[in-house]
Amino acid sequence: MEAPLIEPMLTAPFRVRKNRKETADTRTLELASTNGEDVKAWRPGQFMMLYVFGAGEIPISISGDPARRDNITHTVRAVGDVSRAICQAKPGSAIGVRGPFGSAWPIDQFEEHEVVLVAGGIGLAPLRPVLYRIMANRGRYGRVCLLVGARTPDILLYRSEMYRWRKRDIDVRVTVDAAAPGWQDSVGPVTALIPRIELDSSRAVAFVVGPEIMMHFVVQALVQRGVPPDRLFVSMERNMKCAVGFCGHCQLGPAFICKDGPVLSYSQLEPWLAIRNV
């Protein structure tokens, strides 16, 4: 008889080691196990369920370095009760953690390829582990391009790290919807950057994260550039509750986003994304 699936449903206590301000409403938290053990191995693109007593539990992508096992890092934007409580957690306070869950970016399958990463808003957080992985193995990949879109310059994530990424031969391009004079990067939607990048589309793979409407237009622009649909991967967000495919809250067509996703190939998802209200 198969053993009951208890551990994935069991919340482990972690302590907030650091809580760093990224923007006015976004924080990056480093969490360490209370028993001093290393965190479980995880892969870029996976998420954890974070629980704050009295507030609730939400899925949050891991945004740290996958090579580090002494802590687990999450970047959280305060948009609701639970995320606000996580953002307010002080160093030393406890947060419940379950995971890691879900599928990962297939970055290891695409060595020798050109890599295009497209992030909108907080979507840069789940792509940051990919950047760590690429930087640790930079020679294994061809051209790497990171396109970042945000509403305004003041809500851009990881601005201080972009310099470091550029130094590692990553073509980082940033665009915002609105800016005041003095802004040196682009103004316009992130889709407008796609025709401008240098890209050998026959060797390209793309990872896209952001709200679904953004991913829809980004995928269109990438296909127009010649990136094959089966080499387009997106990270989906749905109402994930149990995180192990039991409750069905996050079902999209035949897929449970928590278990089969959040990272899915676009060609696999496309027929379901076209159906409204699914």
Added chain:
Amino acid sequence: MQKDIDALLAEHQFFKEMGDAYRTLIAGCGKNVSFDTGQLLAKTDDPANEFFAIRHGRVSIELHSPERGPLILQTVEAGDILGWSWLFPPYRWTFDLRAIEQVRAISFDGECLRGKCERDPAMGYDFMKRFAQVFMKRLQAARLQLLDLYGSAPH
């Protein structure tokens, strides 16, 4: 050796796959220009007698608000075309265009080009189809900017 205008146009995205004869005819209305960082390429309400094929650098399309100062609406860069006020009366710029870094471009005399398009409707049609794509892309970009594409759902 400095390239002539026709050779520069052949390398520009906007003129890609345009017939040599049309491109050479259009090149006759063009000249090389450059702008330093911060310099205006065009100013709102000034006569719009030209448009630009950007070869290098980035330009902001700005609107000056008396209450909020200059607001950047969009940016364009190498490979883009900038300006269509020269096409339609009253031939006046609608926005400010400012170089946000050193810009090199080809500037086209609008009146010269309008004349050539009137005399050769086939070339005019080819040219307008290319401009229509620029309109479409710029409009789509503006619509996406209005959408607040990056907003997140509350948790």
